[in-house]
C-alpha cells in the first residue's frame with residue numbers, strides 16, 4: 001500500500017495541517033491502492049503564501065534560466081517515464097503499455113513542444129511601424145492555481161505547470177483526488193530539478209476544499225482548470241469576486257463526419273479513437289455521423305471493432321482497454337447505456353453490465369448504438385465511457401447542423417477525400433479544433449474549445465501566452 005500523505009510546499013514535503021486521509025482506489029480491482037491527504041484551507045494558504053513569496057525572484061529570472069529548469073525537468077521526466085506510466089495505470093486504469101507510451105508520453109511531448117515554442121518567444125514586441133515608440137510587454141500573471149482531472153493526468157499537468165514556469169508564474173497544483181499519484185511523482189521530478197522553493201507547490205484535496213479555496217483566494221491571480229463543465233462554472237463563479245483570469249478546458253461531444261468517399265480505414269479509426277482510454281477523453285469522437293451510402297457498412301465495421309476490443313485489467317501488458325476510473329463513472333455510464341436503449345437507439349454491440357469474465361473492477365463493454373436520433377440523451381450528454389453513437393445523414397448541410405447542435409465545441413472530425421469539402425467544413429464546424437482524415441494536431445498547436453467546452457488554449461505559444469498579462473507601453477526609449 002502506497003502512503004503519500006504529505007504535500008509539497010515551499011520546496012519541502014510537509015504533513016497536512018490537519019490529518020484527513022483519502023483512499024485511492026485501483027479501478028481494476030476496486031481495492032484501496034494508496035492513501036493520500038485532503039488539504040484544508042490552512043494547507044492551501046501555506047502553499048499560496050509560498051508561491052507569493054517566490055514570485056518576485058522567479059518572475060525576474062532570465063527566460064534562458066527558466067528554460068534550463070524546464071529542460072532539466074524533461075530530462076528527469078524521461079528517465080522516470082516508466083514509473084510515471086505505472087502510477088497513471090494504477091490510479092486511473094489505463095493499460096500499462098498505453099499508460100507509458102501514450103499517457104506519460106503525452107506529458108513529455110508537451111514539455112518538448114513548450115521548449116521549442118519558448119526558444120523564439122518574445123516577451124517584448126513592437127506594436128508595429130505605425131507606432132514606433134510603442135511596445136507590447138508580456139508579463140507573468142502572478143500566482144496561479146492549477147486544477148486538473150484524472151483522465152489524462154500528466155497531459156493536463158504538463159499543459160499547465162510547464163508554461164506557467166516558462167512564463168515566470170509561481171503556482172499551486174491541485175490534482176484530481178481520484179488520481180493524485182502521478183502528480184505526486186511530478187512534484188518529485190520538479191524537486192529533483194532544483195527549482196527555487198515556493199515556485200511549484202502541490203496540495204492534494206477535493207473540489208469543495210482546496211479547489212474552492214484556490215478559486216476564491218485573493219492572492220491567486222488566475223485559475224487554469226481542466227475538468228467537467230459543472231466544475232468549470234462553479235470555479236468561474238467562485239473566482240468572480242477576486243476578478244481572476246479563469247481558463248477552462250471542459251467537456252466535449254465530438255462529431256466525426258464520415259462521407260461515403262472517406263478512406264477505407266476511417267470508420268475503424270473513428271471507433272477505435274472513441275474507445276481509446278476507455279472513452280475517457282474530452283476530445284473523443286463519440287458521435288459518428290455517416291453518409292447514408294456507407295451507413296450499414298459503417299455499423300458492421302464499428303460492431304466488429306467493439307467486439308474485438310479486448311477489455312482487461314490495467315496491469316496486463318498488450319493492446320486492450322482498461323476499466324473506467326471509478327464506481328461513480330461506471331454507474332453513470334451504465335445509466336446512459338440504459339437510457340439509449342430506453343429511448344430507442346439500436347444496440348449493435350456491448351450494452352449493460354461487465355464484459356464476460358470480469359466480475360470485479362469498473363469494466364465497461366465497448367458499446368455501439370446505431371440509429372441514434374439527434375436529441376436523444378446519448379447524443380447530447382458527454383458519456384465519458386466506451387460508447388459510440390452512429391447517426392446517418394444525407395447531405396453535408398444536415399451533417400453540419402447535427403454536429404453543431406450541441407452545447408460543446410471541442411474537437412470535430414471530418415473524413416472525406418474531397419479536399420474542398422474538408423476545408424469548407426473545417427471553417428463551419430463550431431469547435432476549437434477540427435481534425436481531418438486521421439491527421440492529429442501538429443506539435444505546438446493550441447488545444448481548446450468554444451461554448452461549454454471552455455475557451456482556454458493550451459500548448460505551444462498559445463499555452464505560454466495564457467499565463468502572461470499584456471501591457472501596452474508608449475514613449476518607449478530606443479529601438
Ligand SMILES: NC(=O)c1ccc[n+]([C@@H]2O[C@H](COP(=O)([O-])OP(=O)(O)OC[C@H]3O[C@@H](n4cnc5c(N)ncnc54)[C@H](O)[C@@H]3O)[C@@H](O)[C@H]2O)c1
Nearest residue numbers: 148149150175176206207211227228231234249250251282
Ligand atoms: N477540455 C479538456 O481539455 C478536457 C480534458 C480532460 C478532461 N476534461 C473533462 O473533465 C471531466 C472529467 O474529469 P473529472 O471528473 O475529474 O472532472 P471534475 O470537474 O469533477 O474534476 C476536475 C478537477 O476539478 C476539481 N473540482 C471539482 N469541483 C470543483 C469545484 N467546485 N471547485 C474547484 N475545483 C473543483 C476536482 O477535484 C478535480 O481536481 C470530463 O467532463 C472531461 O470532458 C476536459
